[in-house]
Amino acid sequence: MPGIAGAPQHVLAAGITRAASRQSYLTIRWLADPRYRADAFALYAWFRWLDDMVDERLPGGGSRLAFVARQRRLLALATDGAPLPDARDGAWAPVTPEEGLLVRLGAAGAALGVDGEPLLGSLGAMLDVMELDVRRRGRPVTQRELDEYTRLLAVAVTEALHHCIGHGCPSPHDDTRYAAVTGAHVAHMLRDLVEDLDAGYVNVPAEVLDEPGASLADLHAPAMRAWVRDRVELARACFAVGRQYLERVEDPRCRVAGHAYTARFEWVLDAIEADGYRLRAGYPERATLRGGLRIAADAARSLLASDAVGPRQAPRALAVAR
Structure with a gap:
């Protein structure tokens, strides 16, 4: 299942990307493989939304960690091909449109087999970045922690680039x-x-x-x-x-x-x-x-x-x- 099927998902992802970064939007339009252009927009849009949720919208460390854990669960379910829980599953809230981007990317990566490892590696590394962000907020950090933060971010961005451009x-x-x-x-x-x-x-x-x-x-x-x-x-x-x-x-x-x-x-x-x-x-x-x-x-x-x-x-x- 290469790419993301469904015009509404593509429109959402492209809109988030264009609003956040005109340069990134144009880079994807001009350089991404046509077959993986929708994935590129979805990756950027989900990364941007994830970062905004952790940095600006969620009120405290506990809610931020719970949010990152929820994204990990969604990714695991998507890659396993398991059905998503619905609102009847206790505290499980319905999947948002932005989370739908993650679900479709996870399913796409799993369907590609070995060829999808860069995509899944990018998604997992970005979640690790977000968790480190939550845990370091408001406290001093060591150079080793900052280097690990940078390493994970570099993995997320580089693997996303190679998945979408020159796949x-x-x-x-x-x-x-x-x-x-x-x-x-x-x-x-x-x-x-x-x-x-x-x-x-x-x-x-x-x-x-x-x-x-x-x-x-x-x-x-x-x-x-x-x-x-x-x-x-x-x-x-x-x-x-x-x-x-x-x-x-x-x-x-x-x-x-x-x-x-x-x-x-x-x-x-x-x-x-x-x-x-x-x-x-x-x-x-x-x-x-x-x-x-x-x-x-x-x-x-x-x-x-x-x-x-x-x-x-x-x-x-x-x-x-x-």
Whole structure:
């Protein structure tokens, strides 16, 4: 059962995607395999809805964990081909339209057999990301926890990409596979660090905060700026390794999508560097026409050239991406 059957589901998924990210919507329209385009919209839409539910709509840790557990149960039932419980099943509420996207994706992945493993791996990894998000909210976290968070997110995004764009075409399954998305997530965490603090997420590891001069109350202090600079360098090293990976991906549309994704976050790194590694509350320039043209130009340059990776940076990038 490749793809998602049913126009209402497709319309829902495409609408959520377009409202959340015009760039993602256009990338899917232009680059996704026609046979798996509906899956691409459903993956993005369900990821977006899942994140919004956990971050903004549910009132406490208990309800958030219960919500993630419910999604896991739905996925397990869908992959097993088991009937879904109905409202008569005690506390089981009816399946929402957004959850219907997950159910159909799970059934599609199971029907594809081995060929559906990237899709099911993506769904499972995203649920792991959400559970980690719930458990780390409002408390200090270690670098190991943040690295695991980034690794799971990289698995979810990378496997979704390979399922929907150039499905079945050869691609490396080595330490470089998740490097590009790892770099993107490191940049993403820096971009949203100030905003995430207000929501209760601390994206600075406890080990750094224990250093003299490091404080969340003063993100522009020298110690914090040094840490931001280190993360920027790590993200750039991940992007360089990721480009080398993309050169070995057979499908040209998948390569284009990967370079466009990288360029979107390299622009953030450029802005952070221009600010002297002082993080801001927001980076609105990326939403302007000029910002969009800059991202497009960077994506083209990324596609035409592969950056060299320094001898110190490459092992660090691969270690985080594993």
